[in-house]
Amino acid sequence: MVKRIVLNDFSALHILFGNLDENIKTIEKHFDVNIASRDGEIIVKGDPNHISAVEEIIQILIRAIQAGEVIDQQKVNYVISTVKVGEGSRIEDLSKSFIVVTTKGKYIKPKTLGQNAYIKAIQENDVTFGIGPAGTGKTFLAVAMAVRAFKNNEVNRIIITRPAVEAGESLGFLPGDLQMKVDPYLRPLYDALYEILGADTYNNFRERGLIEVAPLAYMRGRTLDNSFIILDEAQNTTKEQMKMFLTRFGFGSKVVVNGDITQIDLPSGKKSGLKNAIEVLKHVKGISFMYLTERDVVRHELVKKIIKSYDSYEQKQKSFETKTTQKNKNMSRRNR
Incomplete structure (x- = not known):
């Protein structure tokens, strides 16, 4: 499937793509699509199930650029994660909050x-x-x-x-x-x-x-x-x-x-x-x-991964300690 998004704002288009197209490459990697620009249009090719999400992400980022926001990798990744969980429409509130x-x-x-x-x-x-x-x-x-x-x-x-x-x-x-x-x-x-x-x-x-x-x-x-x-x-x-x-x-x-x-x-x-x-x-x-x-x-994006890994590890440790404590209690009861 091919989706064409008309965008005549060339300055916004340049900001959207980012340095060496890093922003667009991030979107392509997450959704396995191909994104290009030609004559003021953004052309998205890929799985039809992913196209609508990619279009929503691009529209959110364009509106953020037009509102004067800085678009960096942190912003792009956050918009992607938010759209993936169906909360993309709520991001508009962030531009209004000051x-x-x-x-x-x-x-x-x-x-x-x-x-x-x-x-x-x-x-x-x-x-x-x-x-x-x-x-x-x-x-x-x-x-x-x-x-x-x-x-x-x-x-x-x-x-x-x-x-x-x-x-x-x-x-x-x-x-x-x-x-x-x-x-x-x-x-x-x-x-x-x-x-x-x-x-x-x-x-x-x-x-x-x-x-x-x-x-x-x-x-x-x-x-x-x-x-x-x-x-x-x-x-x-x-x-x-x-x-x-x-x-x-x-x-x-x-x-x-x-x-x-x-x-x-x-x-x-x-x-x-x-x-x-x-x-x-x-x-x-x-x-x-x-x-x-x-x-x-x-x-940095790695900070999120570090926090998530520590949380996962600590939860496993707590679960193991709880099971060990319960096992020791059961053994103590049997010995009585």
Whole structure:
């Protein structure tokens, strides 16, 4: 079967095909079709069962290009995976969603349906939990939402915190004053703020007390009104720390708690405050729990595969441990 898609926008056509036709080659590989362009037309040859999906993908990408979006391999692969599960029509919502503009004129938007649902949950709830693997944009999008709320005068200040827990290794003695000692733990938060606000604006706001980036221990004993408060790396809080944090916010405040429950760096025997909060608060109205998956990863395509492989391995390990435990119990009963 041959399908002709008329497209007179030659600049969009060039962007669609990508450098050395890498975008089109990706589509061809997934659907075993041949795609070429001639005189403002895109010609697709292949299995009739695949042609309609390919046409939908091309139309979605063309509309994204015309909306000013960057089309890279991550975008192409995400559109392909979304169309394959029958959710292609929902991608249009991503072009309409807009959070904030950086100092360099870059538009910050959600890149996946999961990210879009996440920012909508932040808008609609006083407390939102963002739970998912690394690379899903939990921290960056939360910071972008905080900056937007601040610029729109919805809050008077932004407070971002995270527990100072070493990721499975000892950093030893760190020189300098207290701020210099904790800064390495907070670096990802600074990076997000620098990218969105620019270093000069961030430093100005920080000096005036409008933005505060601090370890979680600094939150104890405070009541935070009219603030946008973000707790990052929440899987590394203890139950006591999480309870302390969630009882800090006051009137006019919004809270976002982010974490990855597959990467807990607490000492053995300590239960994660994030895991505990999911159990304790799952039925409380006004609190939203948003779960992002490997499909929402916006890093290198291999990162998705790595996350998926680890998840699969850990599930097999849990299943094996459960069966072993049950087998030992059964043997113990027999011996009695």
